[in-house]
Amino acid sequence: MKELLSSDAMATTLAARLDRVAARFERQLQSDLAQVNSLARHVERYRGKMLRPTLVIISGWAVRDSMPEDTEVDSRIDTLAAVVEMIHMATLVHDDVLDEAQMRRGGATVNSLRGNETAVMLGDFLISSAFHLCSSVGLPWLNSALGVTTTQLCSGEILQLTHRGDTALSEATYFEIIRRKTGVLSGACCALAARLAGGADSVVSALHRYGEDLGMAFQIQDDLLDLIGEESVVGKTLGIDLQKGKLTLPIVIHLGRASAPGREETLRAIAACDRTGLVALVRGTGSLGAARERAMELVSSAKERVECLTDSPSRRLLESIADATVERVY
């Protein structure tokens, strides 16, 4: 993130805020049971880019650019940042159970170390803790908005599961899945921070859409990395989407474009989990490039959404984050 920041001062301030968020996160997970604390420490190692807390804090800054400092608002925004990170961690822990993944951020997953049962319960503990922390802000609308966000997120996962192995998956359904699974949470990060920061409805709505577009672009980049990334660079088990019958955007586009024999060859490559063969086929119809283009369109759209905000270093940072989403290799 540091290389995106327009000044060292901004980088220092953001780092300090993220440290406060991390401390709030850790404090909330402290239990009177050693067994729970040891699991919580394992999850804290999953914290990587802290993209969602960063979106929360910078959205708050973008709204409050010309307003006086307010430590109460800052404190609420820090809490929200810890809440969304906790929800995100819960989805990672449960996703790893669903995916039977062995590796996450270069370390072993909870399910591989401690079994699926513990991973399911740890995820539940994280969701509960997130809602508990959220209620500490004392604003019923915030709890309600978090509830809407997480139920949508779950419905996206359920929609994806019901389409597992569905080689006729349309682009429209694919986008509906990733909007719910990924877009809704990052949209909420930006919109709820903006509302806590006292933003006008139009600003809250613009940031909401920015976050949704950004989240979906992020997911498409994840799809691309699962297909063509290097495991040692990405730091997690790759090719899982393929194994678990999840059709990613490059493959959805490719299946729509391929000839009848090409389609059959592709289905054979999917069935055999032949990642190399599949990449060659998908490249052949230009579908890798097409998926990448969709991600770029979402990035452009995200940047347009925030044009209505006052021009400020924070707004420019939101724009840089959008660009970085599709440039990352991990």
Place this chain on the structure above:
Amino acid sequence: MKELLSSDAMATTLAARLDRVAARFERQLQSDLAQVNSLARHVERYRGKMLRPTLVIISGWAVRDSMPEDTEVDSRIDTLAAVVEMIHMATLVHDDVLDEAQMRRGGATVNSLRGNETAVMLGDFLISSAFHLCSSVGLPWLNSALGVTTTQLCSGEILQLTHRGDTALSEATYFEIIRRKTGVLSGACCALAARLAGGADSVVSALHRYGEDLGMAFQIQDDLLDLIGEESVVGKTLGIDLQKGKLTLPIVIHLGRASAPGREETLRAIAACDRTGLVALVRGTGSLGAARERAMELVSSAKERVECLTDSPSRRLLESIADATVERVY
């Protein structure tokens, strides 16, 4: 439940309230996705005794016995009843994943029909929906109390998982596990309803303890049924505790009482999942009776807790529910 009610009028009123709770429950789970609605309908079939909503409603009555009717209070209490039932359903769905159970209330479990992944996500959807519904009451303390309750519940499950197969499990740890796993939620049912009903702190606290004691007695009865119940009567897969290395109270007591050779024979019976052999051994040291006695003590304690409440049909109903907990065969 009907046979416990002191008058037909009370039975009719309770049935009407529980219908309202069921309607609120169903409304909250309605989604714009057909796939989610079909899963929600499956879960609605799990609703059996509705013990927790019943505890919520009767606790409210016991507090408001001499107070005028208040439809707003009633409506909040109905919402709480739907919330706790939703949390309970979520734990059933995730427990069935943990236990690899095939049957629940005489029907197939979600995990056996639709796979573990869908069951994990459905449980998450139910937890999220419960918190969302809870926030509709608009009282931050209620959301916060629900957060405390569910994190404790999860920590109890995690504690139980870390002691799986631990044949040296102490009675103290066993009771700590079931207090968190089962007592905390039924305690919250009674305490939060009492608080919503405007009860004094002493009344809230008495009902809290009543609910905790009752929940623990209920769990011990479940333990006994898992060991000696009839599957066709109980309506769910039995002997699971044994298979999954969960030590139930009769066995914990028995292992503490058995001679060295008796202990070895018991461990062999556990390893072989020999339910019949195990029952004979546990009976031999009087440990079935001893576990039953612990449950009866908790029932007596629960009834003592509510002695401070005004004598009323509702209070007597709470006492009858406590008695019924250890008399049930399903």
